[in-house]
Amino acid sequence: MAAEAGSGGGANTPLGVLGGTFDPIHLGHLRLAEEAREALALAGVRLIPAGQPPHRGTPHSTAEDRLAMARLATAANPALTVDDGEVRSAQKSYTVLTLQRLRAELGAQRPLVLILGADAFAGLPAWHRWEALFELAHIAVANRPGYAPHGRRWPATLSPALDAACRGRHSADPADLRTAPAGRIVPFDMTPLAISASLIRDLVKNGHSVRYLLPDPVLDYIAAHRLYR
């Protein structure tokens, strides 16, 4: 059985961190976590729903609903755990603060791997104290349909600031993630899934089915709470 995220594995086993608004959580998020876990030999992945996402308006569902859906979506997989730290915090959900909290919890030596889709990675220079992220965690970047940089082509398409920050950090070998607590950038390929939370919200709003785009318990939660109508 896979080790429980956050406590599993040895002291050097990297732990994945996947933040998101998860409005709602869908199979793109879950495959991103699962494929990162497998490709990068992670102890597990902590999914962290944003309480107050810094770069978008108020989410369409409450933080409690998004947290509940994330818990339902991951209940059957012990390698995926849900962290409510950002939902419980009164502050904006800046990733740098969350990684500092995880560092304090897990120690300075535990390798952390911040998992991002290609769209999120490309926007990194707009994040709060973004260059400090490289001191706190490794970064794993997955392809996402419709977005560049994509997979192994990514270094050619970065903004100059991100390109400069990435220089010398690139690694194609997941084993490198064990040799330091932070600082590497690892692109990895996942099954391309053109699923987004905004697509799901639009489908629900227009009365269409979203079955098989997200787990059935999340589908049932959306229906029971009349979300996104």
Ligand SMILES: Nc1ncnc2c1ncn2[C@@H]1O[C@H](COP(=O)(O)OP(=O)(O)OP(=O)(O)O)[C@@H](O)[C@H]1O
């Ligand atoms: N289908 C997908 N493939 C790869 N990465 C994804 C996919 N969907 C989301 N991600 C990644 O998951 C993280 C959280 O995404 P987020 O919660 O914003 O979902 P979203 O589907 O992009 O939402 P929205 O459509 O509301 O903008 C980001 O790093 C994002 O790049």
Ligand SMILES: O=C(O)c1ccc[n+]([C@@H]2O[C@H](COP(=O)([O-])O)[C@@H](O)[C@H]2O)c1
């Ligand atoms: O730290 C920041 O400045 C920052 C800016 C934008 C997004 N993030 C984080 O990136 C994740 C995805 O955000 P979003 O808005 O695309 O759902 C989520 O965990 C956010 O808290 C973080």
